[in-house]
Amino acid sequence: MKPLNLIALLLFLGVGTWVLTWSPHTVREVQFTYYKAITPFLHGGSGIDNFARAFVKEVEHSKTLERKLQAIQENYEGLKIIEGRFLEMERENAQLNRALDFRERTPFKVIPAKVIKRQPSAWWDTVTINRGEPAGIGPQLTVLAEGGLVGRVDKSFDTDVAEVVLVSDESCQVSVYIEGTPEKGILSGQPGQFGGDPLLRVRYLSKNAAIQPGMRVLTTGSGRLFPPDIMVGTVVRRIPGSYEDEALVKPSVDLHNLNVVFVLTGDQPNETGDKAEDKE
Amino acid sequence: MIRYFFSVLGLLLLTFILRQFVPVIPNLYEARIFLVPLVFLCASVTLDVSGMLLLAFLTGLLWDAQHTLTPMHQEGVDMLVYPEPAETLKFGYSIFLFAIAGFVMQGVQPIFKEGKWQISALVTAVALFLYLFLELMLLFFIRGHFALTTNTLKFIFYSSGISMLFSPLVFLILFRLAKAFRYRIRYDGLRKQKRPLH
Numbered sequence: 077m078k079p080l081n082l083i084a085l086l087l088f089l090g091v092g093t094w095v096l097t098w099s100p101h102t103v104r105e106v107q108f109t110y111y112k113a114i115t116p117f118l119h120g121g122s123g124i125d126n127f128a129r130a131f132v133k134e135v136e137h138s139k140t141l142e143r144k145l146q147a148i149q150e151n152y153e154g155l156k157i158i159e160g161r162f163l164e165m166e167r168e169n170a171q172l173n174r175a176l177d178f179r180e181r182t183p184f185k186v187i188p189a190k191v192i193k194r195q196p197s198a199w200w201d202t203v204t205i206n207r208g209e210p211a212g213i214g215p216q217l218t219v220l221a222e223g224g225l226v227g228r229v230d231k232s233f234d235t236d237v238a239e240v241v242l243v244s245d246e247s248c249q250v251s252v253y254i255e256g257t258p259e260k261g262i263l264s265g266q267p268g269q270f271g272g273d274p275l276l277r278v279r280y281l282s283k284n285a286a287i288q289p290g291m292r293v294l295t296t297g298s299g300r301l302f303p304p305d306i307m308v309g310t311v312v313r314r315i316p317g318s319y320e321d322e323a324l325v326k327p328s329v330d331l332h333n334l335n336v337v338f339v340l341t342g343d344q345p346n347e348t349g350d351k352a353e354d355k356e
Numbered sequence: 357m358i359r360y361f362f363s364v365l366g367l368l369l370l371t372f373i374l375r376q377f378v379p380v381i382p383n384l385y386e387a388r389i390f391l392v393p394l395v396f397l398c399a400s401v402t403l404d405v406s407g408m409l410l411l412a413f414l415t416g417l418l419w420d421a422q423h424t425l426t427p428m429h430q431e432g433v434d435m436l437v438y439p440e441p442a443e444t445l446k447f448g449y450s451i452f453l454f455a456i457a458g459f460v461m462q463g464v465q466p467i468f469k470e471g472k473w474q475i476s477a478l479v480t481a482v483a484l485f486l487y488l489f490l491e492l493m494l495l496f497f498i499r500g501h502f503a504l505t506t507n508t509l510k511f512i513f514y515s516s517g518i519s520m521l522f523s524p525l526v527f528l529i530l531f532r533l534a535k536a537f538r539y540r541i542r543y544d545g546l547r548k549q550k551r552p553l554h
Contacts (some may be wrong), residue, residue, distance in 0.1 A: 079404075084406035088413060093449055095448035096418065103424070103447040110421035117376040158428055175412045194379050197423045198388075198515070215426060230425050246499065247425055247442040262438060266359065267495075268505035270385040297439030325499060332382070 108233055111183050115235040118193055118204055186338035187211050201245035201265060205336060209234040216301060218340040224307035224328035225295065226337050244274040244331050251299045252308055255292040259285045259342060262307060263325060274331060276309060281321040287314050359540030361407050364399045368531065371395045372418055384462045387514035392419060393487055394519045397480045398526040400458035401468050408458040416451030443498040453490055457483040473527050482522035488512045522535055
């Protein structure tokens with residue numbers, strides 16, 4: 077190796093190691109600067125992302141329509157396509173109405189936010205939302221959608237964007253209990269679930285836990301992360317273990333098709349795990 | 357060299373913007389075009405070792421600025437309730453991964469300089485596969501488990517393959533930049549040597 081290259085390599089290793097030792101504050105400063113620069117493009121990028129997803133849906137939808145249209149006269153083809161589009165709009169309308177209704181029904185003080193970027197990373201299940209520090213959103217706040225828990229805010233910026241780590245990610249751990257049983261455990265996502273509906277895993281259940289498929293899984297409220305009694309999902313299967321059982325849980329929220337989410341601010345009705353413990 | 361390097365850096369920054377517009381492919385194991393790593397890999401075969409390392413440092417820094425998650429234990433979480441918080445990769449890890457992938461590309465530089473960019477284009481897929489695979493292994497290592505699934509491998513495979521398809525375009529842009537800034541990427545093998553007439 078040439079001496080110059082050797083010096084460059086040693087310098088690189090030194091500076092790279094120095095970066096690894098950066099404090100969380102310094103890292104956040106760097107991330108803040110990066111997001112400040114990238115935010116205008118994040119908003120623009122969401123349009124393309126939505127278009128691509130809508131296109132895929134349209135293709136799938138068209139296939140279904142094609143089968144139906146073969147059974148009726150050709151004259152109705154155009155009408156059926158219009159009907160298909162109308163149904164799509166009606167579905168979106170219903171979704172927005174449900175979201176609005178959810179905001180009115182929920183006992184929490186919530187901030188609605190739109191998902192502007194899905195899955196920006198390869199290995200982390202995250203989404204980017206269009207609300208940040210100016211809207212009062214800070215790290216670790218709970219994120220909900222119609223149906224239940226979505227995840228928690230990982231970082232937020234004063235450029236009105238925030239990164240949400242989904243409950244399907246392995247790094248998002250949630251203290252949960254299984255309704256109708258004394259079972260409590262820690263729920264988290266599983267790695268490597270590409271191309272399918274994600275299943276969550278509850279660990280630390282007692283040996284031979286009396287749980288059945290279909291039982292509801294809710295947050296305990298312990299651990300200062302999530303408020304109690306938020307629906308997380310339903311049990312799909314119990315996995316017996318040598319010392320403790322585990323359970324696979326289907327999330328109650330369609331995490332692949334998130335459009336509108338709600339971020340819980342600090343004003344929550346109950347921030348302790350007392351309620352969950354009382355149920356036992 | 358310096359002017360070319362800065363132009364490549366500009367291209368890379370542009371790619372960081374463009375990647376915000378690139379969606380995932382839901383029907384193909386959520387595969388995606390890894391634009392930033394692709395541009396880095398293509399550029400690293402055109403640069404010398406020191407230039408590649410500097411590029412790896414800057415790319416890794418910006419890459420991690422968007423991707424790294426905040427560890428749970430840094431946010432005042434009750435560790436009695438969450439006894440085993442999932443570890444996340446430290447900010448700065450990808451600097452080293454980019455450098456490793458860059459060295460793979462440097463390995464085919466002699467062939468590239470002969471004008472055979474097609475080989476380099478194929479190697480971008482290999483280097484990208486290696487990058488993603490190493491990143492995943494690193495994640496498994498710090499989390500203390502190994503959960504490699506077929507779907508994960510398919511995700512890496514398809515993402516590398518799809519990204520590779522765009523490498524000729526990136527090479528074309530790099531050749532244009534090199535020409536504009538009078539940087540000599542290819543110095544032999546491009547033109548057929550005329551044999552002297554006897």
